[in-house]
Amino acid sequence: MRYLIIGFLSIVYFSSCTTDGATYEVGSDFIENGIQIRVIDTFTVNTGTFKLDSLVTSGTSRILLGSIKDDDFGNTTAKSYLELVASTYSISNDAIYDSIGMILNYDTYYYGDTTKVQTYKLHRITETFEPEDSDDFYNESFLDYDSASLGETTFTPKPNKETDSLFIKMDDVLGEEIFNKIVDNDINNSDDFLQYFKGLAIVPDTSLNSHILGFSAYPSTSSEENSSMRLYYTIKDDDSEDNSYYVDFLISSATQQFNQIESDFSTSVLGNFTDGEDIKDSKDTNNATYIQSGVGIASRIEIPSIKKLLEFSNEATSLGATLTFSPLVGSYNSDYPLPESLLVYVVDHKNRILKQLTDINESAVYAYLNDNEDEFSQNTFYSVDLSGFVEEILLTESDLNYALMIMYETYNQNVSHMIIEDNPATDNPVKLTVKYLNY
Numbered sequence: 001m002r003y004l005i006i007g008f009l010s011i012v013y014f015s016s017c018t019t020d021g022a023t024y025e026v027g028s029d030f031i032e033n034g035i036q037i038r039v040i041d042t043f044t045v046n047t048g049t050f051k052l053d054s055l056v057t058s059g060t061s062r063i064l065l066g067s068i069k070d071d072d073f074g075n076t077t078a079k080s081y082l083e084l085v086a087s088t089y090s091i092s093n094d095a096i097y098d099s100i101g102m103i104l105n106y107d108t109y110y111y112g113d114t115t116k117v118q119t120y121k122l123h124r125i126t127e128t129f130e131p132e133d134s135d136d137f138y139n140e141s142f143l144d145y146d147s148a149s150l151g152e153t154t155f156t157p158k159p160n161k162e163t164d165s166l167f168i169k170m171d172d173v174l175g176e177e178i179f180n181k182i183v184d185n186d187i188n189n190s191d192d193f194l195q196y197f198k199g200l201a202i203v204p205d206t207s208l209n210s211h212i213l214g215f216s217a218y219p220s221t222s223s224e225e226n227s228s229m230r231l232y233y234t235i236k237d238d239d240s241e242d243n244s245y246y247v248d249f250l251i252s253s254a255t256q257q258f259n260q261i262e263s264d265f266s267t268s269v270l271g272n273f274t275d276g277e278d279i280k281d282s283k284d285t286n287n288a289t290y291i292q293s294g295v296g297i298a299s300r301i302e303i304p305s306i307k308k309l310l311e312f313s314n315e316a317t318s319l320g321a322t323l324t325f326s327p328l329v330g331s332y333n334s335d336y337p338l339p340e341s342l343l344v345y346v347v348d349h350k351n352r353i354l355k356q357l358t359d360i361n362e363s364a365v366y367a368y369l370n371d372n373e374d375e376f377s378q379n380t381f382y383s384v385d386l387s388g389f390v391e392e393i394l395l396t397e398s399d400l401n402y403a404l405m406i407m408y409e410t411y412n413q414n415v416s417h418m419i420i421e422d423n424p425a426t427d428n429p430v431k432l433t434v435k436y437l438n439y
Contacts, residue, residue, distance in 0.1 A: 041433040044305045047289045047422045048279040050351050052296030055412045058137040058258035062413055065204050066212035068112045073292055073417050074268035077206045081143050083129040083199040083256035084229050084249035085190040087221045091182045098232040100175030102168040105227050109214030110159040111415055116210040121152040125199040129256055137258030145201040150174055159213055175231055212415050217257050223248040263295040277350050287423035288328055293408040294415040302403035303432050306393045319435040321386040326428040328419040342367040344384055345405040359388040
């Protein structure tokens with residue numbers, strides 16, 4: 001009966017601008033009066049911000065490096081750890097050592113002010129390259145490394161081309177030692193090399209407020225457009241025009257590189273989080289909720305009054321539900337762009353992730369950007385199909401205490417952030433609109 005009525009209404013019903021709680025009688029010339037469509041957008045919506053305990057940052061194929069200081073998100077720093085191996089451990093006995101250095105190839109991701117300088121230092125990892133309690137490294141993982149620098153550079157980035165790269169000259173004492181061990185057959189394979197050289201930590205100057213950059217980091221036998229430690233040498237009595245050879249040490253596998261992403265919110269509007277259950281109410285954070293990749297900051301949206309729809313009638317059903325929210329005007333621009341879509345998950349009262357949000361057909365649902373921007377940015381907002389979510393709440397006898405978590409799709413690959421406005425005094429609060437049928 002329900003689907004028959006909905007099919008009929010899809011022919012005779014059309015949408016128009018409505019006021020809160022507007023009611024329409026439908027089909028009075030054909031069936032008995034009493035069938036009504038209500039458009040309701042006065043639900044109580046509670047919003048806040050919380051921090052996930054940890055995010056996997058190994059296997060992302062991206063080196064993240066840098067430091068940013070922000071009034072809203074505090075201080076964020078990113079350093080990276082790499083386990084390196086060569087595709088070959090054969091160097092001619094006639095070879096002569098030249099130099100060694102780290103090549104970092106830009107992958108075009110950047111966040112922050114790229115007109116400012118930054119300093120990177122290279123350090124030798126001193127412990128076995130393996131995670132503590134699982135197969136993955138997380139944003140809060142780290143490995144011990146020698147305090148002595150193997151090389152450093154201070155630079156202004158040019159991150160807009162993947163063909164561009166950054167070169168960091170490294171200590172020749174280390175370079176000659178690696179060279180001699182290969183030539184003398186003391187290092188014949190990757191196991192030998194990793195026993196001698198466990199990996200590199202790349203550490204930015206965390207005192208600077210500059211930018212965080214992305215560099216390519218994928219395991220490959222090819223160094224083209226990839227980051228690598230490169231050892232240069234020449235061949236004695238080689239009469240060729242280009243007497244220049246090298247061995248590239250690339251990341252050993254996707255899981256053997258990770259980014260440590262640290263955050264300090266003590267100076268921000270959010271303040272530090274005690275644990276994963278700590279929710280910062282939007283009323284206490286400038287009537288806004290916050291999202292930041294890399295460190296696990298997520299927006300929480302709770303709509304406790306959905307069940308009240310059942311009070312309208314025993315013979316009723318929802319026709320559709322849409323959640324809308326707007327990024328704070330002035331918080332985004334070409335340097336801090338908005339993503340086309342965002343992930344939406346269902347969480348419980350302790351912010352534990354239960355599942356990805358789905359529609360009534362069990363397909364994954366995302367928050368999609370509407371960017372028909374006018375002079376006052378009034379038409380820039382995200383919309384989420386909540387039909388399946390509302391249906392689940394209504395059809396479950398118990399109170400589920402569910403909420404929605406909003407975060408970037410690239411939540412472990414960058415440090416991009418967003419501020420969502422939820423101010424009752426403006427025209428852009430977080431809002432749920434439901435079309436509801438009484439019959």
